Amino acid sequence: MRPKLAYSFPEEVLEHVFSFIECDKDRGSISLVCKSWYEIERWCRRRVFVGNCYAVSPATVVNRFPKVRSITIKGKPHFADFNLVPEGWGAYVGPWIKAMAAAYPWLQEIRLKRMVVTDECLELIAKSFKNFGVLVLTSCEGFTTDGLAAIAAHCRNLRELELRESEVEDICGHWLSHFPDSYTSLVSLNISCLGNEVNLSALERLVSRCPNLQTLRLNRAVPLDRLANLLRGAPQLVELGTGAYTSEMRPEVFSNLAEAFAGCRQLKSLSGFWDVLPSYLPAVYPICSNLTSLNMSYATIQSPDLIKLVSQCENLQRLWVLDYIEDAGLEVIAASCKDLRELRVFPSDPFGLEPNVALTEQGLVSVSEGCSKLQSVLYFCRQMSNVALLTIARNRPNMTRFRLCIIEPQVPDYLTQDPLDAGFGAIVEHCKDLRRLSLSGLLTDRVFEYIGTYGKKLEMLSVAFAGDSDLGLHHVLSGCDNLRKLEIRDCPFGDKALLANAAKLETMRSLWMSSCLVSYGACKLLGQKMPMLNVEVIDERGPPDSRPDNSPVEKLYIYRTVSGPRLDMPGYVWRMEDDSALRIS
Amino acid sequence: MSGTAMAVVKPEMTSYIWLQTVDGSIHQVEEEVAMFCPMICQEVLQTGMGSSKTCAISLPHHVNPAIFDLILDYCRFHQVPGHSNKELKIFNEKFVRIDTKKLCELTSAADSLQLKPLVDLTSRALARIIEGKTPEEIRETFHLPDDLTEEEKLEPLRNVTDDPRIRLLNRLYARKRKELQERKKLKDVAVEEEPKDERSVEDLLSFINGADGDIKGTRASKNKKKNRRKDQAKDLSSKNANENNKGLNLLPSAYHNVNFDKALEASASKHSRMQTIPAVNFSPKFEFIDGDVDDDLDPAVKEELDREVEDFARRLNSDWPERMQILSLGQDRRLVPISVNGNGSTHLYTSLC
Numbered sequence A: 001m002r003p004k005l006a007y008s009f010p011e012e013v014l015e016h017v018f019s020f021i022e023c024d025k026d027r028g029s030i031s032l033v034c035k036s037w038y039e040i041e042r043w044c045r046r047r048v049f050v051g052n053c054y055a056v057s058p059a060t061v062v063n064r065f066p067k068v069r070s071i072t073i074k075g076k077p078h079f080a081d082f083n084l085v086p087e088g089w090g091a092y093v094g095p096w097i098k099a100m101a102a103a104y105p106w107l108q109e110i111r112l113k114r115m116v117v118t119d120e121c122l123e124l125i126a127k128s129f130k131n132f133g134v135l136v137l138t139s140c141e142g143f144t145t146d147g148l149a150a151i152a153a154h155c156r157n158l159r160e161l162e163l164r165e166s167e168v169e170d171i172c173g174h175w176l177s178h179f180p181d182s183y184t185s186l187v188s189l190n191i192s193c194l195g196n197e198v199n200l201s202a203l204e205r206l207v208s209r210c211p212n213l214q215t216l217r218l219n220r221a222v223p224l225d226r227l228a229n230l231l232r233g234a235p236q237l238v239e240l241g242t243g244a245y246t247s248e249m250r251p252e253v254f255s256n257l258a259e260a261f262a263g264c265r266q267l268k269s270l271s272g273f274w275d276v277l278p279s280y281l282p283a284v285y286p287i288c289s290n291l292t293s294l295n296m297s298y299a300t301i302q303s304p305d306l307i308k309l310v311s312q313c314e315n316l317q318r319l320w321v322l323d324y325i326e327d328a329g330l331e332v333i334a335a336s337c338k339d340l341r342e343l344r345v346f347p348s349d350p351f352g353l354e355p356n357v358a359l360t361e362q363g364l365v366s367v368s369e370g371c372s373k374l375q376s377v378l379y380f381c382r383q384m385s386n387v388a389l390l391t392i393a394r395n396r397p398n399m400t401r402f403r404l405c406i407i408e409p410q411v412p413d414y415l416t417q418d419p420l421d422a423g424f425g426a427i428v429e430h431c432k433d434l435r436r437l438s439l440s441g442l443l444t445d446r447v448f449e450y451i452g453t454y455g456k457k458l459e460m461l462s463v464a465f466a467g468d469s470d471l472g473l474h475h476v477l478s479g480c481d482n483l484r485k486l487e488i489r490d491c492p493f494g495d496k497a498l499l500a501n502a503a504k505l506e507t508m509r510s511l512w513m514s515s516c517l518v519s520y521g522a523c524k525l526l527g528q529k530m531p532m533l534n535v536e537v538i539d540e541r542g543p544p545d546s547r548p549d550n551s552p553v554e555k556l557y558i559y560r561t562v563s564g565p566r567l568d569m570p571g572y573v574w575r576m577e578d579d580s581a582l583r584i585s
Numbered sequence B: 001m002s003g004t005a006m007a008v009v010k011p012e013m014t015s016y017i018w019l020q021t022v023d024g025s026i027h028q029v030e031e032e033v034a035m036f037c038p039m040i041c042q043e044v045l046q047t048g049m050g051s052s053k054t055c056a057i058s059l060p061h062h063v064n065p066a067i068f069d070l071i072l073d074y075c076r077f078h079q080v081p082g083h084s085n086k087e088l089k090i091f092n093e094k095f096v097r098i099d100t101k102k103l104c105e106l107t108s109a110a111d112s113l114q115l116k117p118l119v120d121l122t123s124r125a126l127a128r129i130i131e132g133k134t135p136e137e138i139r140e141t142f143h144l145p146d147d148l149t150e151e152e153k154l155e156p157l158r159n160v161t162d163d164p165r166i167r168l169l170n171r172l173y174a175r176k177r178k179e180l181q182e183r184k185k186l187k188d189v190a191v192e193e194e195p196k197d198e199r200s201v202e203d204l205l206s207f208i209n210g211a212d213g214d215i216k217g218t219r220a221s222k223n224k225k226k227n228r229r230k231d232q233a234k235d236l237s238s239k240n241a242n243e244n245n246k247g248l249n250l251l252p253s254a255y256h257n258v259n260f261d262k263a264l265e266a267s268a269s270k271h272s273r274m275q276t277i278p279a280v281n282f283s284p285k286f287e288f289i290d291g292d293v294d295d296d297l298d299p300a301v302k303e304e305l306d307r308e309v310e311d312f313a314r315r316l317n318s319d320w321p322e323r324m325q326i327l328s329l330g331q332d333r334r335l336v337p338i339s340v341n342g343n344g345s346t347h348l349y350t351s352l353c
Helices: A013-018 A024-031 A035-044 A060-066 A077-081 A094-103 A119-128 A144-153 A173-178 A200-209 A224-233 A251-262 A279-289 A303-310 A321-335 A360-371 A385-393 A421-430 A446-454 A470-479 A495-500 A518-529 B038-047 B067-080 B085-095 B101-110 B115-128 B135-142 B150-155 B164-185 B202-215 B235-251 B260-265 B299-330
Strands: A049-050 A072-076 A111-112 A136-140 A143-145 A159-163 A167-169 A188-190 A215-217 A240-241 A270-271 A291-294 A320-322 A344-347 A376-381 A401-406 A437-438 A459-462 A485-489 A510-515 A534-537 A555-560 A573-574 B016-020 B026-030 B338-340 B347-348
Touching: A013 A035, A013 B101, A013 B115, A024 A035, A024 B115, A024 B135, A049 A421, A049 B016, A060 A094, A072 A094, A077 A385, A077 A485, A077 A510, A094 A119, A119 A143, A119 A360, A136 B347, A143 A144, A144 A159, A144 A167, A144 A173, A159 A215, A173 A200, A224 A251, A279 A303, A291 A303, A291 A495, A303 A320, A303 A321, A321 A344, A321 A360, A360 A376, A385 A421, A421 A437, A437 B085, A446 A470, A470 A485, A470 A495, A495 A518, A518 A534, B016 B038, B026 B067, B038 B085, B067 B085, B067 B101, B067 B115, B085 B202, B101 B135
Parallel strands: A049 A072, A072 A111, A111 A136, A136 A159, A143 A167, A159 A188, A188 A215, A215 A240, A240 A270, A270 A291, A291 A320, A320 A344, A344 A376, A376 A401, A401 A437, A437 A459, A459 A485, A485 A510
Antiparallel strands: A510 A555, A534 A555, A534 A573, B016 B026, B338 B347
16 A cells, blocks of 8 residues: 555546646656556657557557547568568558548548558548648658649648658659649658659649748759749748759859759759759758758769768768768868767768778777767678777767668678677677667677677667577577567577567567577467567468478567457468467468 | 734734634735736735735645745745846756655646746756656656556557566565565564576577587678668679578577477567566576566565665676686687776787687
């Protein structure tokens, strides 16, 4: 019983206190305090985040939180981005939209990631939510421009429409014209992933009549000579993604463009830059010093041009760039961009056998030395050394996300030929707040020992072609207290570590293992023993029962759930259940 | 304050409003200060009460004298115009630096007096107190009952990670409490030492170490690992499919080993109450107590319990590097010492054979 008399609040007061608490984790904590807080909290919860659409059913969410205004749902596992999840796997948002259409007439925001969204879904959204304002579809698929037309036509209060890296079947560029002339509330429009042309005059009219437009990300098909007009229609823009950044070199196009850019005094973020013609780059020079975010990852221009541009961006916080930047360019960045927090360097020629650019580990080391606020790194390169990693770790103990992708698998320290265990060990040891880590290069079980020992705040770990034995996996599962997502491919991890750490899996969002050595028998065992987990075997070779129990499965996806088995699995996904592992098909 | 009760209000330099707090005591408050509270203002204007001692306005029951004084302080400060934003900020921040109990009372009182700015101020302060705490910590802070059932606790979308070791500790704690309760009932005060947890972990370790020789990995094919964009990526999974078959011969025979199942029993949970530590430190023979226990104990006894549990946790954690050594040596690998010197920097000596 309670040692002291509990202080009782009037409900409205408590609700008012809760209204100042937004973070999901805190809302979760509040709801677990006691019955009365649970009740009050659920009635005033306005935003819900569902990290795995199969962890909970739409009905459960809708019943528990009757007054939600904003929902974020994630679907497929991260490795779907690398084509490791076959077509038709699932993550259909349909059931969610249907449930919410009935329960949340006042829903305003839907944000989805890696989900399948159909035109019917979009139509249902457009017609069901009178005050609908925000639709963000990241890495989604399954819909066409017809669905977009429905959104444009019906959502009078739409503020944000963002299609980030989604696969959209581009039927007709006139969907934009479905925004009525009276519609002026647009704040953010991202159509960068659309393949075909949109109706440019409709776009221009839309842009110029929306005074609150802050973000405009165009697609490649928007030609450069139309950009100036668009900019003139929206000088208040804060974030811009250009279309193709090339045209016949004509002085009037250039001066037009330069003037238009100069007029956008609020611009802080630039992206796009497909097909860059370097001689047009100076048009953006006047605004470079205002930029905090620059995404040149589509720009296939060489180091000198990149350097000229980036060296003027002294307030840059985020930079995404191709490895054309080279070590020399990164050194310039280290000297000029003292506020840099996030760096992503992508490979220009990942499938080439020889390096095509002078980018090595040295570039990253320079940036780690010069940019004291650097905390998030994604770096593709071809060589790495333990001493470089140690240097980076010592320079940047404030690192929170570190993803290193040495392009060839299992490449050792190029100086000593040793595995890179010690280097990554230094990273986890020094960077005490590290939350996300991706490994590459030659790695033994030792690196996992370091990770298990030091990676106490690690939440997401990606591993490929690493380790020697189950011990590696065991270190991670038993040592990383805050691990939420673990994704593994092509590692010699089998049954033992997985089964010995079975209970750990319930504390994580999900585990992905593909091309490892986990046997079908172990999967069945796990499925039987762990009712709170869905253990799904993905095997395109046919029913796992047709092979011996000790035969390894192709792919394994395990996730915790309160909603039991999912019912929408395709033929190549088998759920390991209590009584029979045989699917009735 | 004037000693005589006046039925008629004489015009004076300062007007007062008379207010009565929930304990019955009557207070005389400067008019402009009192009228800062919408509820009081409303009462005065609508009913004419408050003009003298005999017709003092009764304040809502949340307003006891101590809280009443605080509220007056607030009103006294805020009803004076001309404070700079900085002054207001400093005052407000200082104002809510009080113990949580008082803060709660203040919030309720402000709410009943409809003093919205103060309600906001105190609510925000309470929100900050709540943020970052675990449910248990929140319960402790506000003295709330732990009355959700296991099922109900499981049902919410669980964002909180649950260290299996902490769960084990909670089980031990519960068991210990139960034991002590039992003894208390028998009026036996002497508390036995908790049996030392020096159990061998060999059962679990043996199968991890034992057949590991044969899992020397399939040297996977040299395929490109990661592509950041779908349009760039070739279908690596189809490329790999053929190569994977090479690894099939090297499967551990330990799968059929009886230890395997036993270890699984130890680590898998049968239902939500029988969670166990999946890691190295416990043998399958360890028993767990079902169910939660009422926390009806002497604080002194509780303290002792806490100490024991802490000891236990320390032993758990300190054992870890040694057990790692055992595991690594079992792997036929030279240990890489990571020595930490005084200022916390480390030197790594890599000498892998």
